[in-house]
Amino acid sequence: MISNEPLQTATNTRNYLPTGTQPLYNKIPGQQGAKISVKAANLKAQATATDQGQTYFRGYRVAQTSDGKFYMKVVSFDKTYRGWIYIGTTNPTTDSSHVTEGVNPVQTFKTQAPSAVITDTTFYFTTPKASTLTYTAPDWTQYKVGRNLNATTAYVNDALKVTQMGTKQNNRDGNATYYYVTDTAHPQVNGWVKASAVTTVKPNFNY
Structure with missing residues (x-):
């Protein structure tokens, strides 16, 4: 050796x-x-x-x-x-x-600039569940870099803005699209979330 x-x-x-x-x-x-x-x-x-x-x-x-x-x-x-x-x-x-x-x-994840339509749109979390958590890096794209939040229940009515976006690579998770969302009311929420886990329709959850 x-x-x-x-x-x-x-x-x-x-x-x-x-x-x-x-x-x-x-x-x-x-x-x-x-x-x-x-x-x-x-x-x-x-x-x-x-x-x-x-x-x-x-x-x-x-x-x-x-x-x-x-x-x-x-x-x-x-x-x-x-x-x-x-x-x-x-x-x-x-x-x-x-x-x-x-x-x-x-390369496990590739970022790109979101369009003006996306950055100008207000998003909200869909029904709270595991897939609506935010991540420091999109899940399973970096080793031992995971959840930013353990739950989004307390923030489901918060307005979110998208500042970055990207897609998984190598056909992982169907090359799913992710958004980096920011939450002015609760900055601790800021992180990556699967695009399918947010909506433009404001929910009305009472938790």
Whole structure:
């Protein structure tokens, strides 16, 4: 073993999908007890999954073995998978996209400027439920970045304005559209919400 160190690059540059050509190991190959924990064929299905984003991988360590190979330690966003995967012979410590095997770097969410029609419109939350929560980042687009609110019940009658919008990528959640909403009355509400979870019709809930 030549090196084994944490990745220090920006976290949003360390999101990946497996290629299905390399397996996942419980330990770095060459270490005592190292073995395949997930076969490559099983990982291949992750690349085309249509979940909300739970199957994305986050890379967080990289090791170089004495034969010049690099292995990255990854964990799936839902923590179902965790282990080491071969990524090629290029060191990714300064550029997380420098991987040629095992995983592909991906963009999980793409932002765009909302139209004037959207920014000029007042929105409201739909019936309070799990999907109407606001998020620091859209759910399952970044590892361990989640809810901004645990409930929106107290804010269902608040007027909301959209300042940003974007879509999930790689067919996750049907490439759903999200809005970043701001709430002048209760700024703690500010965050990302699925576009389908807001409406232009003012509700009249009494909670």
